[in-house]
Amino acid sequence: MNIDDRIERRLGYDVGAGVLVDIDAVSPMSHTESPVGRGPGIERLLDVFEPAFAGSLPPSAYVHGPKGSGKSAIVSALFQRLASHSGPRRAIQTSTRAVEPTLPGFVYVDARRAPTRFRLYHAALDAVSDDPVPEHGIGTDELAESLREAVNTGPDLVVAVDHANEPETPSATTIVEWLTAVSDRVVPVCLGREKPAAIEWEPDEVVAFEPYRRHVLVELLTSRCSTGLGRDALTHDQIREVSEWADGDAHDALAAVTGAAITAERAGASTVRPEDLDEGIEAVPRPSVALGRVLALSESRRRLLYELVSLSDDDRASVSAATETIASRKAVDLSPSTVRRVLYELADAGLLDRVTARRSDGKGRPPSRLVPRFPTLVFQELFDRPSWSV
Numbered sequence: 001m002n003i004d005d006r007i008e009r010r011l012g013y014d015v016g017a018g019v020l021v022d023i024d025a026v027s028p029m030s031h032t033e034s035p036v037g038r039g040p041g042i043e044r045l046l047d048v049f050e051p052a053f054a055g056s057l058p059p060s061a062y063v064h065g066p067k068g069s070g071k072s073a074i075v076s077a078l079f080q081r082l083a084s085h086s087g088p089r090r091a092i093q094t095s096t097r098a099v100e101p102t103l104p105g106f107v108y109v110d111a112r113r114a115p116t117r118f119r120l121y122h123a124a125l126d127a128v129s130d131d132p133v134p135e136h137g138i139g140t141d142e143l144a145e146s147l148r149e150a151v152n153t154g155p156d157l158v159v160a161v162d163h164a165n166e167p168e169t170p171s172a173t174t175i176v177e178w179l180t181a182v183s184d185r186v187v188p189v190c191l192g193r194e195k196p197a198a199i200e201w202e203p204d205e206v207v208a209f210e211p212y213r214r215h216v217l218v219e220l221l222t223s224r225c226s227t228g229l230g231r232d233a234l235t236h237d238q239i240r241e242v243s244e245w246a247d248g249d250a251h252d253a254l255a256a257v258t259g260a261a262i263t264a265e266r267a268g269a270s271t272v273r274p275e276d277l278d279e280g281i282e283a284v285p286r287p288s289v290a291l292g293r294v295l296a297l298s299e300s301r302r303r304l305l306y307e308l309v310s311l312s313d314d315d316r317a318s319v320s321a322a323t324e325t326i327a328s329r330k331a332v333d334l335s336p337s338t339v340r341r342v343l344y345e346l347a348d349a350g351l352l353d354r355v356t357a358r359r360s361d362g363k364g365r366p367p368s369r370l371v372p373r374f375p376t377l378v379f380q381e382l383f384d385r386p387s388w389s390v
Contacts, residue, residue, distance in 0.1 A: 018230055018265055019229060019230050019233045019261045019264045019265045019269065019270065019271065019272060020228070020229065020230075020258075020261040020262060020264075020265045021227075021228055021229055021230055022227060022228045023228065023258065023381065023382075023385075024228070025224055025227040025228030026224050026225060026227075026228030026229060026254055026257055026258045026261065027228075027254065027258055027378065027382065028068075028250070028251040028252075028254040028255045028258070028290075028291055028375070028378070029291055029292060029295065029378075029382065031072065031073040031076055031077060032073070032077070032223075032224070033077055033080075034077070035070060035073045035074050035077055036216070036219055036220040036223050036224075037070075037212060037213075037216035037217075037219055037220055038070045038073070038074050038209075041070065041074050041207070041209055042074060042078060044207050045061075045063070045074070045075070045078055045207055046078075048061050048205045048207060049082070049158070052103055052104050052156075052158070053103065055102065057104070057156055057185065057187060058104065058158060058187055059187070059203070059204030059205045060176070060187055060188050060189065060203045060204045060205070061189045061190075061203050061204065061205040061206065061207060062172065062189075062190050062191075062192070062196055062199070062201070062203040062205075062206050062207070063075060063160075063189065063190070063191045063192075063206075063207045063208075063209065064191070064192055064193060064194060064195060064196065064206070064207075064208055064209070065193065065208060065209025065210060065211075066193055066209075066211055066248075066249070067193060067249060067251055067252075067290055068211070068212070068246070068248070068249030068250040068251035068252055068253070068290075069209040069210060069211050069212065069248070069249075069250070070209055070212065070250060071162070071191050071209050072110075072162050072163075072191065072292075073250075074209075075108060075160050075162065075189075075191060076108045076160075076162070079106040079107065079108040079158075079160055080108065082103070082106040082158075083105065083106045083107070083127075085103050086102075086103040086104055086105045086106055086155060102155045103155065104155050104156035104157055104158050104187070105127075105128050105154065105155050105156070105157045105158065106158050106160075107123075107124050107127040107128065107157065107158070107159045107160070108160045108162065109123045109124060109127075109159060109160065109161050109162065110162050110163060110292075110296075111161050111162060111163045111164055111166070111169035111170060111175070112162075112163050112166070112168065112169060112292055112293060112296035113296055114161075115168055115169050115170060116170075117140050117178045118139075118140045118143060120161065120175070120178055120179075121140065121143035121144055121147050121178075121182070122135075122143055124147055124157070124159050124179075125143060125146055125147045125150065128147075128150050128151075128154065128157065129146075129150060133146075144181070144182055147182050147183075148182050148183050151182065151183045151185050151186060152183065152185070156185045156186070156187065157183075157185065157186045157187070158186075158187045158189060159179055159186060159187070159188060159189065160189040160190075160191060161175045161179075161188065161189070161190050161191065162191040163191065163192065163292070163293075164190045164191060164192040164199075165192045165193070165194050165199060166192075166293065167349045167350060168293065168296070168297075168349065171199065171200070172190040172192060172199045172200075172201045173199065173200045173201045175188060175190055176188045176190065176201055188203075190203070210248075211247065211248025211249060212248045212249075212250055213248065214243050214244060214248070217243040217246065217248060217250060217253055218239055218240055218243045220250055220253075221239045221242060221243060221253055221254070221257060222236070222239055224254065224257075225239065225257060228258075228261075229257075229261055229272075230270075230271075232271065233261065233264070233270075233271050233272055234257065234260075234261075234271070234272045238272060238277055239257075241277070242256050242257055242277070242281070245281055251288075251290055251291070252284050252286070252288055252375075255280075255283075255284045255288070255291065255375035255377075255378050256277075256280045256281045256283075256284050256375075257280065258280070258375075258377070258378045258381075259279065259280030259281075259283045259284065259375060259376075259377035259378055260272045260276045260277045260279065260280025260281070261276075261280070262280070262377050262378070262381050263275075263276040263279045263280055263377065264276040279377070280377065283375055283376050283377040283378075284375045285371075285372065285373050285374070285375075287373075288373060288374055288375060289350060289351055289373045289374040290374075291374055291375055291378060291379060291382070293351065293374075294351060294374050294379055295379075295382065300334070300342075301342060301346065302383060303331060303332060304326060304332065304334075304339060304342055304343065304346070305346065305351070305352075305372070305379070306379070306380065306383045307325075307326045307329055307331070307332060308322060308326060308343070308352075308370060308372065309372050309376045309379065309380060310380070311325060311326070316369055316370065317357065317367070317369055318357070318367035318368065318369055319340065319343065319344075319354075319367070319368055319369060319370060320340075320367070322343070322369070322370060323336050323339050323340045323343065324336055326339050326343075327339045343370060347370060350373065351372070351373055351374060352370045352371065352372060352373060353370070353371040353372075353373055354368045354369075354370060354371075355368060355369050355370075355371050356368045357369055
């Protein structure tokens with residue numbers, strides 16, 4: 001929040017705005033331009049890319065850490081800033097002044113949105129090209145050649161690929177193979193949760209992120225809530241409660257706060273009440289799946305999950321009951337057998353848990369039900385917003 005925003009709040013310009021003023025400011029799906037509490041991590045990354053500032057090719061790197069530790073927020077923000085300084089520079093050449101080096105191009109790609117070689121090349125080329133890159137009518141090899149030409153005729157390229165080694169994304173090894181096949185002037189940087197020993201790639205540098213310390217997470221939540229929620233909507237004690245519960249995971253902390261604000265807003269409350277906070281926390285499973293994985297699914301699969309979390313407890317008591325109810329919904333144009341198959345696939349991918357229910361009579365095979373492993377309140381709210389449902 002800048003100074004003008006703070007003054008406007010004191011003047012009461014946000015009075016009557018409700019509890020949830022700006023969901024993007026508190027959503028775990030959004031990252032700020034200036035991430036809070038990760039100064040040492042930023043400096044460590046700048047150390048890794050130091051050779052680029054002198055005109056040399058920087059080393060490859062692997063950035064790892066648990067969910068919610070700030071990897072995506074820091075690297076995406078850093079690469080955005082570095083990209084603004086990259087490309088050819090015009091320098092005044094005199095006998096006493098050296099020519100400034102050309103900073104490489106810096107590109108951040110989310111593997112959840114670019115899980116194939118085609119999508120990865122397309123995202124990288126789109127970031128460095130002045131002209132729009134066609135979505136159709138072009139092959140992967142053509143994209144690779146165009147990207148190669150862009151690198152050969154321009155500055156070197158550093159490509160950070162986030163969320164490697166997830167069930168829906170390629171491994172770090174595969175990503176590195178795809179990028180280095182384009183040119184030896186393309187430097188891969190992979191981000192993932194697994195420790196370096198668990199991936200089949202030996203990068204030049206490794207940068208580790210640890211979970212947020214409690215006081216840093218309190219600072220992060222306070223900063224995000226000051227912009228995203230109404231004034232005094234959440235107390236400092238409530239922020240501390242969420243920070244302690246989240247145990248260093250900023251994703252889960254933000255999901256709980258956003259869910260609590262959504263609950264309070266629906267109830268017409270002017271602040272987040274204790275019961276709202278309880279419901280917000282309860283709607284975030286532990287351990288939880290990152291919302292980014294869910295929202296990166298195809299529209300049809302997001303729709304099935306949306307219908308599933310909207311069911312009553314009775315309709316979700318068994319897989320069969322859930323399948324029949326979901327298939328009967330007007331928004332779902334799938335047969336019951338297809339709905340069941342996809343739900344099981346989502347469970348196999350770790351987005352849903354299959355929980356076996358006990359039979360009261362003790363006879364026959366007990367039914368199983370599907371339990372979401374992601375923050376349901378925030379997912380429903382974001383799904384209902386057109387900007388997130390594309």
